[in-house]
Amino acid sequence: MIAATAWLLLGVAGLILVPRLPAISKPVFLLGALVGVLVGATALGFLGAPAETAVLVIGLPDLPFHLRLDNLTAIFTLILGFASAGISLYATGYFHSGHDRPSGLLCLEYHLFLGSMLMVLLADDAYAFMVAWELMALSSYFLVTTDHAIPEIRRAGFLYLLMAHVGAVSLLLCFGVLQGGHGAYTFAYMRQAQMTPYWASIAFLLALFGFGAKAGLVPVHVWLPEAHPAAPSPVSALMSGIMLKTAIYGLLRVTFDLLHLQISWWGSLTLALGLITALYGVIFAAVQSDMKRLLAWSSIENIGIILAGFGLTVIFSADGKGMLAALALTATLYHAVNHAFFKGLLFVGTGSVLHATGTRQMGGLGGLIRTMPWTAWLTLIGALAIAGLPPLNGFVSEWLLLQAFLLTPGLHQNYLNMVIPVAAASVALAAALAAYVMVKFYGVVFLGQPRDPSLKDAHEAGWLQRLGMIWLALGCILLGLLPTQFIGWMAPTVKQLTGQSLVNDGSWLMLAPVNAERASYSPLIFLAVVLVALALTFLFVRKVYHGRVRRADPWDCGFPEQTPRMQDSAEGFGQPIRQIFQAFMRVERETPTPFDRTPHYHGASVDKIWTLLYLPIARVAGWLSEQAGRLQHGRIQWYLIYSFATLIFLLVFTQ
Amino acid sequence: MATTYPLQIVNLLAAILLLISFAMLSQRRVVGLVTLFAWQGAALASSTAIIAWSTGQHHLYYSAGLTLLLKVIAMPWFFYRLVRKLDINRDVEPMLNNTATMLIGIALVIFAFNLALPISQMAGTVTRSTLGVAMACVLLAFLMMITRTKALPQVIGFLAMENGLFFAATSATYGMPLVVELGVALDVLVGVFVLGIFFFQIRETFDSLDLKHMEKLREK
Numbered sequence: 001m002i003a004a005t006a007w008l009l010l011g012v013a014g015l016i017l018v019p020r021l022p023a024i025s026k027p028v029f030l031l032g033a034l035v036g037v038l039v040g041a042t043a044l045g046f047l048g049a050p051a052e053t054a055v056l057v058i059g060l061p062d063l064p065f066h067l068r069l070d071n072l073t074a075i076f077t078l079i080l081g082f083a084s085a086g087i088s089l090y091a092t093g094y095f096h097s098g099h100d101r102p103s104g105l106l107c108l109e110y111h112l113f114l115g116s117m118l119m120v121l122l123a124d125d126a127y128a129f130m131v132a133w134e135l136m137a138l139s140s141y142f143l144v145t146t147d148h149a150i151p152e153i154r155r156a157g158f159l160y161l162l163m164a165h166v167g168a169v170s171l172l173l174c175f176g177v178l179q180g181g182h183g184a185y186t187f188a189y190m191r192q193a194q195m196t197p198y199w200a201s202i203a204f205l206l207a208l209f210g211f212g213a214k215a216g217l218v219p220v221h222v223w224l225p226e227a228h229p230a231a232p233s234p235v236s237a238l239m240s241g242i243m244l245k246t247a248i249y250g251l252l253r254v255t256f257d258l259l260h261l262q263i264s265w266w267g268s269l270t271l272a273l274g275l276i277t278a279l280y281g282v283i284f285a286a287v288q289s290d291m292k293r294l295l296a297w298s299s300i301e302n303i304g305i306i307l308a309g310f311g312l313t314v315i316f317s318a319d320g321k322g323m324l325a326a327l328a329l330t331a332t333l334y335h336a337v338n339h340a341f342f343k344g345l346l347f348v349g350t351g352s353v354l355h356a357t358g359t360r361q362m363g364g365l366g367g368l369i370r371t372m373p374w375t376a377w378l379t380l381i382g383a384l385a386i387a388g389l390p391p392l393n394g395f396v397s398e399w400l401l402l403q404a405f406l407l408t409p410g411l412h413q414n415y416l417n418m419v420i421p422v423a424a425a426s427v428a429l430a431a432a433l434a435a436y437v438m439v440k441f442y443g444v445v446f447l448g449q450p451r452d453p454s455l456k457d458a459h460e461a462g463w464l465q466r467l468g469m470i471w472l473a474l475g476c477i478l479l480g481l482l483p484t485q486f487i488g489w490m491a492p493t494v495k496q497l498t499g500q501s502l503v504n505d506g507s508w509l510m511l512a513p514v515n516a517e518r519a520s521y522s523p524l525i526f527l528a529v530v531l532v533a534l535a536l537t538f539l540f541v542r543k544v545y546h547g548r549v550r551r552a553d554p555w556d557c558g559f560p561e562q563t564p565r566m567q568d569s570a571e572g573f574g575q576p577i578r579q580i581f582q583a584f585m586r587v588e589r590e591t592p593t594p595f596d597r598t599p600h601y602h603g604a605s606v607d608k609i610w611t612l613l614y615l616p617i618a619r620v621a622g623w624l625s626e627q628a629g630r631l632q633h634g635r636i637q638w639y640l641i642y643s644f645a646t647l648i649f650l651l652v653f654t655q
Numbered sequence: 656m657a658t659t660y661p662l663q664i665v666n667l668l669a670a671i672l673l674l675i676s677f678a679m680l681s682q683r684r685v686v687g688l689v690t691l692f693a694w695q696g697a698a699l700a701s702s703t704a705i706i707a708w709s710t711g712q713h714h715l716y717y718s719a720g721l722t723l724l725l726k727v728i729a730m731p732w733f734f735y736r737l738v739r740k741l742d743i744n745r746d747v748e749p750m751l752n753n754t755a756t757m758l759i760g761i762a763l764v765i766f767a768f769n770l771a772l773p774i775s776q777m778a779g780t781v782t783r784s785t786l787g788v789a790m791a792c793v794l795l796a797f798l799m800m801i802t803r804t805k806a807l808p809q810v811i812g813f814l815a816m817e818n819g820l821f822f823a824a825t826s827a828t829y830g831m832p833l834v835v836e837l838g839v840a841l842d843v844l845v846g847v848f849v850l851g852i853f854f855f856q857i858r859e860t861f862d863s864l865d866l867k868h869m870e871k872l873r874e875k
Contacts, residue, residue: 636809640801647797651770 026092032111033088033468039118040081043074048492053124065131066186068124071493072257075333076121076249078489082475083241083340084114090348090468091234093461094355106146113139113238120246125186126175129250133171137164140243143235144227156226163223167213171250174206178258190258200259204266207254208273215247216300217307218277219609225284228296229360233351236292240299241344245336248306255314256497264318268416271311275423278304278430283584285437286577287605289570291350291360294441295343298386301430302339306332308427309401313498316404319411322500324404327513329494330487330502331400337486338393338479342385345472346441349379352461352469353445357454362441362570367450371458376446378469383442385476387435391523391530393479396511398431399521403513433577440573449564481523483511571603584608661709668702669785672822673764676795679815680760681753685743685807689734692811696726699818703825714833715825721840722821730814730847734807737851741858743807751802760795767791774827785826792819806857810850817843 051070069077095106116139119132141164145157179185180193195203213220228236255262281300288294309332316325352375353368354360369376385392405424411417450456461469479486491501502513512520556562578587585605592599631642675695682688700723707715737743751759771787793816800812817839 637801637804640797644797644801648766648794651766 029088029092033085036081036085040078043077046074063127065128066124067122071496073121075493079337079340080242083344086468086471087234087237087344090465093464109139109142127185144231153230156230160223160227163213167210170206170210174203177203211247211251215244215303218280221300225293225296229292237344237347241340262314262318267311267314271308274304274307275426282430282433283581287574289362306335325498326494326500326502328404333490335397338397341472341475342382345382356458362444364452365445366448369446372460374466375461378473381473383438387438388431391480391527393476396483444570448567451564661705665702668698669788671698673788676792680799685738689731693727693731712829718836763794764791789819789823
């Protein structure tokens with residue numbers, strides 16, 4: 001709470017001081033980062049302790065804000081604190097340099113956004129939750145539309161605001177169902193409310209829709225690929241890394257805490273939707289040629305994986321398999337933490353590239369590892385982590401999730417037992433495609449030759465930006481190397497929700513969920529083996545093979561003039577995926593004729609959900625409002641007749 | 656028998672009020688309309704005063720005084736000045752012809768009386784029989800607003816509606832609390848001033864006070 005106030009005060013201070021004293025923005029963002037570390041550390045220190053509650057006097061009369069800090073809140077506060085610390089650190093440098101000088105307003109919105117996310121996590125009544133939720137949506141909306149002079153950004157912002165509000169209405173209805181006729185909107189009452197499975201299912205579906213719209217669940221994901229590229233990079237990092245997690249938090253809170261029962265088909269539904277989301281997201285990520293859009297689609301994929309894990313947890317929990325539920329939930333939470341770090345890292349890395357080169361189009365980049373080594377190497381850590389390669393953190397959570405899938409035979413429902421291996425296969429497919437996407441992302445942007453001569457002058461990120469990236473990269477590495485430690489920290493949360501915590505069958509060095517004989521993973525040993533193998537190979541090549549190297553021109557296919565533009569392009573790299581999954585997308589392409597003197601190429605893959613689902617809805621809404629617009633004649637007499645007729649009607653009616 | 660004479664006078668005044676409402680509905684000249692409005696205010700003020708005297712409700716005296724001051728003296732004077740300044744004392748063409756308007760008006764009166772019947776049975780005041788008249792006045796004023804195209808008659812229609820409401824309040828419950836009445840009176844006064852300013856603005860923009868020019872403002 002103190003931290004939320006601190007962020008708020010920082011924001012207000014920024015608003016007042018920055019226009020007058022531009023130099024002040026640096027300390028403000030730095031202090032924001034410091035507050036983030038403190039928040040994270042507090043949450044870490046709290047884990048395992050009994051829940052604390054507080055009642056704030058602010059709010060409407062008779063409706064004070066209730067706050068509660070328990071283990072579920074703490075684990076997400078941990079994400080918020082530590083990930084935002086790195087991003088704020090980066091933002092200190094990012095917003096300071098060049099034309100992106102922060103306005104006081106930006107400073108206010110940024111810190112308001114952080115504070116409202118913390119409030120969402122702490123809220124203990126529906127009223128406070130919704131206020132914080134809306135505050136979060138609005139502050140992020142204004143952050144997205146920072147460059148509101150550009151029409152596409154305004155459009156993206158509108159779409160985001162619309163989806164946020166559709167989701168919020170659903171949440172409001174959900175809380176209305178949850179209070180179960182008491183009329184009391186504190187979570188403490190909701191926990192005690194006894195509901196029939198029918199009403200509980202309605203509440204769950206409303207929550208799934210409402211939180212799904214925020215998290216980017218297919219088919220309510222459409223705002224995400226629009227809004228993330230539109231926002232400044234640190235904001236994209238915050239939104240993707242942390243804000244999406246608040247939706248996961250909300251779903252966990254409603255399902256495992258506020259509802260007293262879990263029904264198996266909720267889990268199956270979420271699992272199915274999560275897998276669809278993961279595959280859909282990764283396929284679209286593979287065909288993007290805009291860096292930030294690619295990362296936004298990749299966020300959708302990761303949210304899909306997290307939700308699949310959540311679905312699995314519900315299935316196990318409803319089936320009475322506490323141990324497996326704990327495993328699945330650990331995997332889910334682990335992936336949520338991981339995603340905050342590596343996606344934050346990738347987004348801020350993209351921000352540095354954007355800053356240095358002025359373009360997000362991968363077609364205009366390349367070879368940046370030479371001019372921007374820091375950014376390139378740090379981004380590589382993020383890319384490897386998100387691709388799920390050991391010994392980094394992405395591997396740990398995906399491995400845990402797959403373990404949870406593989407341990408399923410033993411459920412009481414035969415159909416589920418048969419279907420779940422297919423689900424595990426889709427998770428594996430999504431993970432593999434994510435690696436493909438990252439090879440494309442990293443290879444096209446950082447490796448090869450610069451596709452544009454001006455890229456040779458690209459400047460490296462400032463030291464504060466580097467520091468922010470190092471912080472996030474360090475998070476990725478530590479989460480990858482010390483999983484047992486982190487799982488130990490998560491144990492109280494898992495225990496709170498599922499009644500059991502994950503049993504680690506291995507030692508502190510080795511992670512072995514449930515049973516060491518089935519599967520175990522020891523990242524440190526793995527790292528050591530990799531390093532030793534690498535060193536041996538290096539020595540072997542240097543000592544033994546050295547001296548027999550022959551240097552010659554490679555065969556150039558009889559085409560001696562090669563330019564950097566002939567490298568594999570982003571579109572080219574994604575082409576196989578586009579071919580294979582053609583059914584999901586509509587490809588729009590304009591190819592120039594051979595005789596065109598100024599050839600121009602345009603290609604885009606349009607989301608079919610957008611054209612098949614959203615455009616008809618938009619058309620119907622447009623038609624309805626047009627019909628309603630007919631009432632508007634512009635003649636005052638007509639308006640008077642409307643109210644007169646209403647009056648007469650009501651009078652007759654009440655008589 | 657002491658209360659019957661005042662009651663009969665109130666009934667008479669109520670009838671006059673209704674008559675004036677009809678007259679306003681058919682009056683085509685703006686100056687005439689303002690005069691009729693002043694007379695309506697006068698009838699209202701005197702009926703309020705009589706009710707106050709016969710029932711001993713002292714706060715109604717203030718209401719009556721306020722009505723006299725505002726609706727009989729201040730506003731008509733203001734309107735006369737506006738008419739002279741803006742030079743708008745021409746024939747007002749109504750949207751419907753007079754006969755049709757009158758017929759609708761009669762239907763409305765019947766409707767209002769029908770409507771007021773159950774309510775006036777519940778009210779415990781001696782003047783409850785006039786409630787129907789008050790409601791008819793409200794509806795007729797509304798009708799007047801609908802059928803006029805010029806701005807000033809609309810404002811007068813709005814004020815006449817307020818008169819009707821005031822009368823309804825007096826006859827059903829011996830008037831609203833004084834604070835409310837003072838507030839309403841102030842609102843009406845401010846409203847009239849604002850509208851007066853608007854008249855000048857409208858004329859400057861559209862070269863006319865005919866509200867049908869405002870159709871241009873609608874979204875295409």
